[in-house]
Amino acid sequence: MLEIRSVHSGYGKLKILRGISMSVPNGSIVTLLGGNGTGKSTMLKAISGLIPVWEGEITFDGRAIQNLKPHVIVRRGLVQVTQGKDSYPGMTVEDNLKVGAFSRSDRAGVAQDMEMVFDLFPRLKDRRRQISGTLSGGEVQMLVIGRGLMARPKMIMLDEPSAALAPKIVLDIFRVVNRIRRDMNMTILLVEQNVRMALLLADYGYIIRDGVVHMEGEASSMIDDDNVRQSYLGGTVADTNVEALS
Ligand SMILES: Nc1ncnc2c1ncn2[C@@H]1O[C@H](COP(=O)(O)OP(=O)(O)OP(=O)(O)O)[C@@H](O)[C@H]1O
Ligand SMILES: [Mg+2]
DSSP, X not given: OEEEEEEEEEETTEEEEEEEEEEEOTTOEEEEEXXXXXXXXXXXXXXXXXXXXXXXXXXXXXXXXXXXXXXHHHHTTEEXXXXXXXXXXXXXXXXXXXXXTTTOOOHHHHHHHXXXXXXXXXXXXXXXXXXXXXXXXXXXXXXXXXXXXTTOOSEEEEEOTTTTOOHHHHHHHHXXXXXXXXXXXXXXXEEOSOHHHHHHHOSEEEEEETTEEEEEEEHHHHTTOHHHHHHHOOOTTTTOOGGGGO
C-alpha cells in the first residue's frame, strides 16, 4: 500500500533521512522504531507532504505521492495523526471530530463514522460536548486518533500514540490500534518509543539510526533478537503479552 524508496529529506541544509526504504503492505501494522531524534517524525512528515522529499520515491496505492500538498495526500486516503497535544482546544470533542472529515461531503457517512469513533472510545462519547482543552492527556490522544479516522482513510500513520501516558491508558490505546486494524482492515504505520508493545502489535518492524534503516524484520523475530533486546527493549509495560492487546 505504501512504498518508500531511498528517501532523503531534512530541514534546510540539514539532512536527516539518508536513503530510507520501507514497505507497508495493505492491511498490515508496520512499526518504525529508533532512538530520540533519529528521524521517525521526520519520515512521517516527508510522507505526509509536510516537508520536501529531496531524493527518492514514495508511492501510495500505486501512485507517486512525494512532494504533493498535504491535503491532496489526505484526500488520497493517507492520514497522519501527529505527535502530542494536537487538538483544537477551544472546540468541543464533536467539532474536533468533524474537522477530521473536512474533505468529505457524505453527511450520513460522517455521522456514522462519528458513532464508530465513539464506539472505539466510549470516553469521548461521554465528553462529546466538552471543550477539548479540558480533556486529559489520554483523552486528547484518543481524540486525535478519532479525528484521523473521520477522514475515512485507507491508511493511518500514528506518531507515538503512547507518549507520556500512564501504563493503563497506554494499553487501552494499543488495544484500540489493534481493533482498528482488525475491524476496519486499516493499514497502519506506527512510530513508537514503546518498542516491546509496538513489536507485539506489529507484523513487521524497521529500526532507523543515522538516517538509514539499521535493522528490519518480522516483528515476532525482532522481539526475540538479542541486538534489539539489548539496544531498544524496555518501555513502560514490559510484561505485557499479546493476549492483553486483544
Ligand atoms: N523543524 C525542524 N527544523 C530543524 N531540525 C529539526 C526540525 N524538526 C526536527 N529536527 C531535527 O531532526 C532530527 C530528527 O527529528 P525527529 O523529530 O524526526 O526525531 P524522532 O525520531 O521523531 O525523535 P523522537 O523520538 O524524540 O520523537 C532531530 O535532530 C531534530 O532536532
Ligand atoms: Mg518524533
